[in-house]
Amino acid sequence: MKQKRIVIIGSTGSIGEQALQVIAAHPEQFRVMGLAAGSNIHRLIEQAHRFQPEVLCVGRSEFYPSLREQVEGAYQVLAGMEGLCELATLEQADIVLVSVSGAVGIQPTLAAIGAQKRVALANKETLVAAGDLVMKAVQENDTELIPVDSEHAAIFQCIRDEQAWVRNLWLTASGGPFRDYKAEQMKNITVEEALNHPNWEMGAKITVDSATLMNKGLEVIEAHHLFSAAYDCIKIIIQRESVIHSMVEFVDGSFLAHLGVADMRIPIQYAFSYPERMVSPARQLDFTALGSIHFESPDYERFPSLLLAVQAGRTGGTMPAVMNAANETAVAAFLQRKLSFMQIPELIAAVMSRHQTIQLPTLEQIMEADQWARDESSRMIY
Ligand code: NDP
Ligand code: MG
Numbered sequence: 001m002k003q004k005r006i007v008i009i010g011s012t013g014s015i016g017e018q019a020l021q022v023i024a025a026h027p028e029q030f031r032v033m034g035l036a037a038g039s040n041i042h043r044l045i046e047q048a049h050r051f052q053p054e055v056l057c058v059g060r061s062e063f064y065p066s067l068r069e070q071v072e073g074a075y076q077v078l079a080g081m082e083g084l085c086e087l088a089t090l091e092q093a094d095i096v097l098v099s100v101s102g103a104v105g106i107q108p109t110l111a112a113i114g115a116q117k118r119v120a121l122a123n124k125e126t127l128v129a130a131g132d133l134v135m136k137a138v139q140e141n142d143t144e145l146i147p148v149d150s151e152h153a154a155i156f157q158c159i160r161d162e163q164a165w166v167r168n169l170w171l172t173a174s175g176g177p178f179r180d181y182k183a184e185q186m187k188n189i190t191v192e193e194a195l196n197h198p199n200w201e202m203g204a205k206i207t208v209d210s211a212t213l214m215n216k217g218l219e220v221i222e223a224h225h226l227f228s229a230a231y232d233c234i235k236i237i238i239q240r241e242s243v244i245h246s247m248v249e250f251v252d253g254s255f256l257a258h259l260g261v262a263d264m265r266i267p268i269q270y271a272f273s274y275p276e277r278m279v280s281p282a283r284q285l286d287f288t289a290l291g292s293i294h295f296e297s298p299d300y301e302r303f304p305s306l307l308l309a310v311q312a313g314r315t316g317g318t319m320p321a322v323m324n325a326a327n328e329t330a331v332a333a334f335l336q337r338k339l340s341f342m343q344i345p346e347l348i349a350a351v352m353s354r355h356q357t358i359q360l361p362t363l364e365q366i367m368e369a370d371q372w373a374r375d376e377s378s379r380m381i382y
Contacts, residue, residue: 001276007034007093007117009057009084009108010100012043014203015122015148015264019097020047022269025281030272033093036084038100041067048075055090057083059104084108089115095272097148098123101205102328103321103370106130110363113137113145120271122148124222125328128313129321130366131225145226146271151219152226153267154245154258159227162250169229170247170255171219172239173298174199176211179238183302189341191334199242199262208331209305212344213298217309221320224313231314236306238296243285261285304345312352317359318369319352325373326351333381351376 006023010016016037023030036057037044048056048071057078058067064079071077078086081104088096088108096112097120098105105123110130112119114137121127127134138145147153151171159166177196178186194211195204202210209215220234245267247257260266263282270277300307305327312323326348333339339347351373358365 001029001273001278003029003031004094004272005031005033005092006272007036007055007087007090007096007112008032009036009088009096009098009105010038010123011035011047012037012040013099013101014201015099015268016097018265019099019268019272020051021281022265022272023051026269026278029278034087034090036078036087036100038104039063041070045070054092055087057087059084059100081107085111088112088117093117095120097268097271098126099148101125101203103129103324106134106363106366109134110137113141113143116141116143118144118146120146120148120268122268124149124218125324127222127225128218128309128324129370130363131221131320132316132360133363133366135225135228144274146274147222147226148264148267148271149219149222150262150264150267151246152222153270155223155227155248157258157270158246158248158256162248163227165250165252166227166229166233166248167251168233168235168249169223169227170235170237170249171216171223172237172242172244172246173213173216174210174242175238175240175296175298176213176215178211178302179240181302186302186342187340191337194334194341198240200264202264204335205328205331208334208344209327212305212341213303214305214309214327214344216298217306217313218324220310221313231310236298238298239293240296241290241293243290243293259285305348308345308348308352315357317357318361318366319355319357321361321366321369322355322373323348323352325370326377329374329377329381333377338381347377347380350380 032051034055038059061080088111099122105126242262330344
C-alpha cells in the first residue's frame with residue numbers, strides 16, 4: 001500500500017488520540033501531515049513533536065499567539081474556522097479525519113470533500129445537521145466518505161455493493177449506563193454516573209449522549225444520510241455486550257453482522273486502510289469468554305431523547321440542526337450541573353417546538369438555525 005498522508009481535525013480528543021496510535025503502529029503506511037485541536041495547545045505541541053506534521057491549527061483563535069510563540073516556526077500555524085478549513089484542504093494530504101465533537105465539524109468536512117480528500121468521518125453531528133449538503137457534495141466531487149462511527153463502519157463493511165437488496169439496517173446500542181434504571185431512579189442521575197459508560201471510553205459529550213440514548217438517535221440520522229435509508233428501514237436493537245457493531249438485513253432474509261471487540265482503533269484504521277485491511281493494535285474477540293449476546297428493544301419512555309432525534313430526522317430540513325444544537329447546549333449545561341439529566345430532553349423538546357422548519361436549507365440557513373437553537377437553549381437555561 002502506498003503511504004497515506006493524514007490530517008486529523010480534533011487530534012487531542014478520544015478519537016484523535018486513538019488515530020495517532022493507529023498511525024504510530026504503521027509508520028510505513030501512514031504519515032501525519034497536519035493536526036488541529038480546539039484549545040489544548042499543550043497536548044497539540046506534544047503530538048507535533050512526536051509525529052512531525054507540517055501544519056498545526058488551533059480552532060479557538062485566542063490560543064493562536066501562544067501556539068505560534070511556543071513552536072517557534074517549526075510548523076506552519078493556522079487558527080480559527082478558516083484555519084480548520086485550510087488544513088482540511090492541505091495539498092499534501094490524502095485523508096482528512098474529522099474527529100472534532102459537535103457541529104463545528106460541518107465546514108471543515110465540506111472543505112475536505114470539496115478538495116477531493118478521502119474523509120474519514122467520526123464527527124456525527126456534521127451529518128445530523130447538514131447531511132443532505134454533505135452527501136450532495138460527496139456525489140458532486142466524487143469523493144470517498146468513510147464512516148468511523150462504529151455502527152456505520154460496520155454497516156459500510158456489510159453492505160458493500162448490495163444496497164439494492166437491503167431491507168433494514170440494524171443499529172446496535174449498548175443501552176448505556178442507565179439501561180436497567182427505573183423511571184424513578186432516572187431523576188437523580190449525577191454527572192459522574194452519566195460519564196461512567198459500561199463499554200466504551202469516549203469524550204464527555206458523546207458519553208452523555210450514550211447515556212440519554214441521544215447518541216443512537218443521532219446515529220439513525222447519520223445512517224439515513226450515509227446509506228440513503230428510509231427512516232422506517234432503520235431499526236435499533238439494544239445489545240448490551242457491544243460486540244455486534246451493527247447489522248444489515250437483506251430482502252432474502254439474510255443478515256450480515258460486523259463483530260469485534262469494542263475498540264475504536266478498528267474502524268479508524270479501516271477508514272485509513274480501506275479497501276485493504278491491516279493488523280490492528282486492538283485485542284482479539286474471545287467468544288468463549290463472552291459466552292452469550294443479549295438483545296432487547298429500546299425504551300422510548302425512559303429515553304425520550306432517542307425519539308426526539310428520530311422525529312427531527314423525519315421532519316428534515318433545519319430541524320435536525322436545531323435538535324443537535326439544543327442537545328449540545330443542554331449536555332454542556334448538564335456537565336456544568338446547570339441542568340438535571342432528565343431536563344436534557346425537556347429542553348430539546350421545548351426548542352424544537354419553537355422552531356419553524358425550513359426545508360431544503362442552504363448551509364447558511366443551517367448555520368443560522370444552529371445559532372438560533374443555541375441562543376434559545378441558553379436563554380431557557382440561564
Ligand atoms: P472529544 O471531546 O474527546 O474530542 C473532541 C476533539 O475536538 C478534541 O481534539 C478537541 O480539542 C477538538 N475540538 C473541539 N472544539 C474544537 C474547535 N472549535 N476547533 C478545533 N477542534 C476542536 O470527542 P471524541 O473524540 O469522543 O468524539 C469526536 C467525535 O467523534 C464526536 O462527534 C463523536 O460523536 C464522534 N464519535 C466518537 C466516538 C468515541 O469513541 N469517542 C465513537 C463514535 C463517534 P481540545 O482537546 O483542544 O478541546
Ligand atoms: Mg457509534
